[in-house]
Amino acid sequence: MIDPDAPMFDPLWLRMLIVALPLLMSAYEFATGSVFWGALFGGVGGYMFHLFFLARVDRS
Template sequence: MTFLDPRHPFFRPLWRRVAVVAACLGWGLFEFASGAPFWGILFTAAGAYAAWVLLIVFAPEE
């Protein structure tokens, strides 16, 4: 079991993958703006990981 499984059928549409990445990065920026750097770093790192897994190295199954 992985932290984020790109082979799950939920992540097949591109808009869902982009939405997950945008939500994580957006929430990280919100946390930085509200003065919570720990949570900002945590969510920004999760967004960067999600971008890597879901957008950069994503290989759709036929």
């Protein structure tokens, strides 16, 4: 399981990259007609967005 509160994930650019890569792959898969893989990568990207931006506890 991924711990979104780990110090490794503190940089904003890293969290954005982890979210953007599966969403970009999802867009590519949908564009090429692979609906299953597009939905799968879209789900992974959505889950990462939820973990890193909605459910993450800020350590300010």
